[in-house]
Amino acid sequence: MSALSLAPRALYEEVAELLRQRIFQRQLEPGSWIDEMKLAEEYGISRTPLREALKVLAAEGLVTMKVRRGAYVTEVSEQDWPRCTTSLRCWKAMPPPWWRSAPATPS
Numbered sequence: 001m002s003a004l005s006l007a008p009r010a011l012y013e014e015v016a017e018l019l020r021q022r023i024f025q026r027q028l029e030p031g032s033w034i035d036e037m038k039l040a041e042e043y044g045i046s047r048t049p050l051r052e053a054l055k056v057l058a059a060e061g062l063v064t065m066k067v068r069r070g071a072y073v074t075e076v077s078e079q080d081w082p083r084c085t086t087s088l089r090c091w092k093a094m095p096p097p098w099w100r101s102a103p104a105t106p107s
Helices: 011-024 036-043 047-060 081-093
Strands: 063-066 070-073
Touching: 011 036, 011 047, 036 047, 047 063, 047 070
Parallel strands: none
Antiparallel strands: 063 070
């Protein structure tokens, strides 16, 4: 039996998860502007890992990046609800944290 070694997560991944949780809990409202300076200060980090986290969330569709305007929490229309609820069901069905799950190894 070998010990499982977990690689530490990058700071931007940790920040992305914190922001993701705030979006799902509606602490960051749909359509609201994301104040990078305020969040960076709140988390005690520079804006670079925060911006990288926002890029991750933009790729997931949770954040919309607007040129020279910053990042906004994506608003979901009625047409988007079926897709969103399906995605949320899939995420909830995965073991937490789903992005770091170790591959199954044969016994």
